[in-house]
Amino acid sequence: MVNWIWLFFIVISVVVAAINGKMDMVTQAAFDGAKSGVTVSFGLISIMVFWLGMMRIAEDAGLLTKLARLLRPLVRWLFPDIPKDHPAIGYIMSNLSANLFGLGNAATPMGIKAMQELQKLNPDKDTATPAMCTLLALNTSSITIVPTTLIAIRMNYGSANPAEIIGTTLAATIVATAAAILADRWYRSRSQPPPITPRPPLTKPSGGGEVV
Amino acid sequence: MYELFTKLSSWMIPAIIVFIPLYAAMRRRIPVYETFVEGAKDGFGTAISIIPPLVGMMVAISMFRASGAMDLMLSAVKPAFDWMGIPSEVLPLGILRPLTGAGSLAFTADLIGTYGPDSMIGRIASTIQGSTDTTLYVLTVYFGAIAVRRTRYALKVGLFSDIVGFFAAIAICLYIFR
Numbered sequence: 001m002v003n004w005i006w007l008f009f010i011v012i013s014v015v016v017a018a019i020n021g022k023m024d025m026v027t028q029a030a031f032d033g034a035k036s037g038v039t040v041s042f043g044l045i046s047i048m049v050f051w052l053g054m055m056r057i058a059e060d061a062g063l064l065t066k067l068a069r070l071l072r073p074l075v076r077w078l079f080p081d082i083p084k085d086h087p088a089i090g091y092i093m094s095n096l097s098a099n100l101f102g103l104g105n106a107a108t109p110m111g112i113k114a115m116q117e118l119q120k121l122n123p124d125k126d127t128a129t130p131a132m133c134t135l136l137a138l139n140t141s142s143i144t145i146v147p148t149t150l151i152a153i154r155m156n157y158g159s160a161n162p163a164e165i166i167g168t169t170l171a172a173t174i175v176a177t178a179a180a181i182l183a184d185r186w187y188r189s190r191s192q193p194p195p196i197t198p199r200p201p202l203t204k205p206s207g208g209g210e211v212v
Numbered sequence: 213m214y215e216l217f218t219k220l221s222s223w224m225i226p227a228i229i230v231f232i233p234l235y236a237a238m239r240r241r242i243p244v245y246e247t248f249v250e251g252a253k254d255g256f257g258t259a260i261s262i263i264p265p266l267v268g269m270m271v272a273i274s275m276f277r278a279s280g281a282m283d284l285m286l287s288a289v290k291p292a293f294d295w296m297g298i299p300s301e302v303l304p305l306g307i308l309r310p311l312t313g314a315g316s317l318a319f320t321a322d323l324i325g326t327y328g329p330d331s332m333i334g335r336i337a338s339t340i341q342g343s344t345d346t347t348l349y350v351l352t353v354y355f356g357a358i359a360v361r362r363t364r365y366a367l368k369v370g371l372f373s374d375i376v377g378f379f380a381a382i383a384i385c386l387y388i389f390r
Contacts, residue, residue: 002351002367009272017279026279033274036314037267041259044353049255054232056251057244061236106225111350112258112357119358127362128355133369136354140310140347140370141377147342153321154338159329165338168384172343176377183372187365
């Protein structure tokens with residue numbers, strides 16, 4: 001699907017540009033886009049390096065496992081196929097909490113780290129696992145308690161009550177996240193068992209709370 | 213309330229930065245600095261590995277906007293919006309939001325500036341912008357970092373929740389701020 005969307009954007013852009021006589025602008029836009037792709041990635045370097053260093057300390061100190069245990073029932077329900085006490089869960093929880101508190105630049109490194117941990121569990125490295133799709137679903141709809149950037153913009157423009165959108169944003173984000181979880185569940189149940197994955201027999205999630 | 217939240221979020225990061233190493237050093241006797249450096253090593257490579265997918269996506273989106281194709285798409289959907297009684301000024305946001313975070317933020321700021329932060333359009337735009345993340349960016353970065361090619365249904369789920377979130381934001385604002 002990504003392939004088609006990508007192709008669609010490029011082909012339609014050139015066709016429309018040809019009709020509108022905007023060819024030069026589209027050429028310019030292509031290279032501007034490439035440049036901003038690199039700029040964004042470079043901007044990520046410092047954040048990634050810093051947070052991954054921090055999170056390694058947290059991981060070694062057992063803090064991630066603690067965080068994961070705290071929310072075990074929720075995790076079990078959302079990610080039934082991640083083995084108990086796997087480091088991926090700790091990173092997923094850190095990623096979700098960072099999102100929740102609007103710490104965008106901490107959320108991305110932790111999410112990426114979680115994906116790398118999930119990739120270790122993946123029998124077919126080219127294909128996304130259901131757990132990865134669930135993590136993506138939660139991140140694209142990202143529940144945020146306080147949309148700080150927007151409140152700042154509203155203040156800038158002299159709003160009488162810049163924070164009045166907290167309630168509506170929270171309600172909308174909950175609806176979007178619920179939709180994402182439901183859609184993810186639906187696709188997940190439809191696509192079982194995953195194609196071309198001769199996976200080793202997994203122990204059934206017992207749902208118990210015992211500590212290994 | 214807002215004061216409390218901003219206080220809280222400005223304290224959050226420093227609190228985390230102090231707590232993690234302090235706990236690790238005091239309770240677990242972990243060599244914190246060396247562990248930090250060891251973990252931080254992964255960051256560079258990961259950030260660099262995101263460049264190719266991100267460049268690919270940004271090029272396509274940037275072309276799509278510059279060519280006028282997006283405006284065309286908007287004018288096609290506009291009548292349906294007018295019919296539903298939704299202010300069609302917020303429509304571009306519905307399409308921009310899943311594609312580009314910076315682009316939709318700029319557009320939101322523009323709407324807030326033009327119509328005022330306390331207008332219905334300003335409120336709806338703020339709510340849409342705040343309630344969801346940039347699906348295509350998240351997908352590109354997360355899957356790009358681990359070189360997964362077949363993303364299965366992840367994009368469909370992301371876009372579906374964007375659409376639901378978009379209409380939910382409008383409906384909620386029209387109801388609350390009527």
